[in-house]
Amino acid sequence: MENAHATTSQVEAFYLGNFAGPSFVGQNHLAPYVAAGMGMTGIPATRFEAACASSGAAFFHAVSAVAAGLYDVILVTGVEKMTSQSTPKVTEILAGAGDLCGEVRAGATFPALFAMIARRHMYQYGTTREHLAAVAVKNHQNGAKNPLAHMRKVITMEQALSGKPISEPLTVYDCSLISDGAAAVLIAPFERASEFTDKPIRVLGISQTSDNVALDEKADITTFRAVQTSAEKAYKMAGVKPTDIQFAEVHDCFTIAEIVAIEDLGFVKKGEGGPYTLAGGTCIQGERPVNTSGGLKSKGHPVGATGVGQICDVAQQIRGEAGERQVQRNSLGLAQNLGGSGATSVVTILGAA
Amino acid sequence: MNSTLNNPGSGVVYTETVVYSPPEAYVNDVPYQLAIVELEGGRRLTGRIQGERAHIGDHVSFIEFRNQVPFFRKSA
Numbered sequence: 001m002e003n004a005h006a007t008t009s010q011v012e013a014f015y016l017g018n019f020a021g022p023s024f025v026g027q028n029h030l031a032p033y034v035a036a037g038m039g040m041t042g043i044p045a046t047r048f049e050a051a052c053a054s055s056g057a058a059f060f061h062a063v064s065a066v067a068a069g070l071y072d073v074i075l076v077t078g079v080e081k082m083t084s085q086s087t088p089k090v091t092e093i094l095a096g097a098g099d100l101c102g103e104v105r106a107g108a109t110f111p112a113l114f115a116m117i118a119r120r121h122m123y124q125y126g127t128t129r130e131h132l133a134a135v136a137v138k139n140h141q142n143g144a145k146n147p148l149a150h151m152r153k154v155i156t157m158e159q160a161l162s163g164k165p166i167s168e169p170l171t172v173y174d175c176s177l178i179s180d181g182a183a184a185v186l187i188a189p190f191e192r193a194s195e196f197t198d199k200p201i202r203v204l205g206i207s208q209t210s211d212n213v214a215l216d217e218k219a220d221i222t223t224f225r226a227v228q229t230s231a232e233k234a235y236k237m238a239g240v241k242p243t244d245i246q247f248a249e250v251h252d253c254f255t256i257a258e259i260v261a262i263e264d265l266g267f268v269k270k271g272e273g274g275p276y277t278l279a280g281g282t283c284i285q286g287e288r289p290v291n292t293s294g295g296l297k298s299k300g301h302p303v304g305a306t307g308v309g310q311i312c313d314v315a316q317q318i319r320g321e322a323g324e325r326q327v328q329r330n331s332l333g334l335a336q337n338l339g340g341s342g343a344t345s346v347v348t349i350l351g352a353a
Numbered sequence: 354m355n356s357t358l359n360n361p362g363s364g365v366v367y368t369e370t371v372v373y374s375p376p377e378a379y380v381n382d383v384p385y386q387l388a389i390v391e392l393e394g395g396r397r398l399t400g401r402i403q404g405e406r407a408h409i410g411d412h413v414s415f416i417e418f419r420n421q422v423p424f425f426r427k428s429a
């Protein structure tokens with residue numbers, strides 16, 4: 001609110017993305033709880049749940065409401081408090097975003113679901129352990145330079161390859177972090193943006209789409225169909241092509257997820273995500289920087305906060321405020337937020353005003 | 354559909370993993386192998402592999418349901 005020079009009395013609606021507050025800390029009815037804590041009552045305060053895309057969904061619906069003229073000013077936030085639970089408990093709560101009657105009952109965890117995606121991607125396209133590790137090494141390199149990152153630690157390729165196994169072929173270095181965190185953005189019609197900032201960011205395109213929850217119901221698990229469909233719609237709305245996107249924050253909940261994402265977003269051809277990453281195409285100095293924030297891998301993954309966090313990171317780059325992580329071509333960026341093993345996807349294209 | 358639910362029969366491993374970091378309910382099972390099995394007819398089912406490690410493309414046979422979870426083993 002300070003950054004937006006805004007007061008709570010200007011906020012007409014409060015949207016909160018949160019995946020599992022009731023399970024992690026027991027508190028339900030979170031949106032009015034947080035809004036009142038900030039001094040806001042008498043306005044709609046609503047929680048959005050779409051697994052790890054919860055605040056991406058909140059952002060999509062807030063943008064839709066402002067675009068429709070329903071409200072002028074919406075405060076969109078995302079929050080998750082995960083570290084007060086043991087790892088097996090966190091694993092179990094996160095698994096609630098899968099199909100409880102099938103895959104989860106059989107013993108699937110989220111690392112296991114993405115491990116099975118990785119195995120199939122390796123089988124179909126020749127993706128290697130080195131390709132996966134290259135994602136982790138790059139994102140830790142970026143996160144080490146981000147003062148807001150959870151784990152500001154550089155890792156070597158050797159470390160990434162020899163990590164403790166979590167779910168084969170994924171090691172601890174292929175998995176994002178269990179984090180506490182929050183993020184917030186203020187949305188207003190463009191004509192009013194100058195009331196809040198000298199550097200407004202324009203939402204050029206946005207789309208949310210869905211797909212089956214269970215991995216075994218998807219025709220091809222090496223592709224997130226919802227990412228493809230949401231990306232297509234967002235590109236169309238923005239009037240841009242995938243190759244026009246200069247940099248992106250993508251949903252690297254696991255290293256394989258970043259590889260699949262850059263393929264499904266159309267940055268590279270299917271199957272080329274691993275080699276492209278290993279060759280440096282997505283590093284800060286590369287052709288198309290991806291996850292300059294450190295991504296979910298190093299910046300952290302407080303699941304309900306991640307979608308809005310990505311929007312903040314893209315906005316920071318467009319405003320030229322990313323410090324030593326600043327990319328040179330920074331006028332057109334993309335954020336991709338994934339829920340579950342691909343059942344929800346939100347793709348947002350942001351540009352300088 | 355019902356016969357598939359009662360006895361999925363045999364199939365081919367579509368993808369698999371070995372889980373080392375379990376959810377709370379399965380802390381005593383690790384490590385265990387999980388697989389998506391493509392059954393004859395094309396339907397896919399997520400279950401456990403018992404015994405010898407199976408890889409993508411391996412043929413597996415249904416053993417039984419335990420707590421509604423299908424268990425398979427690598428075919429001889």
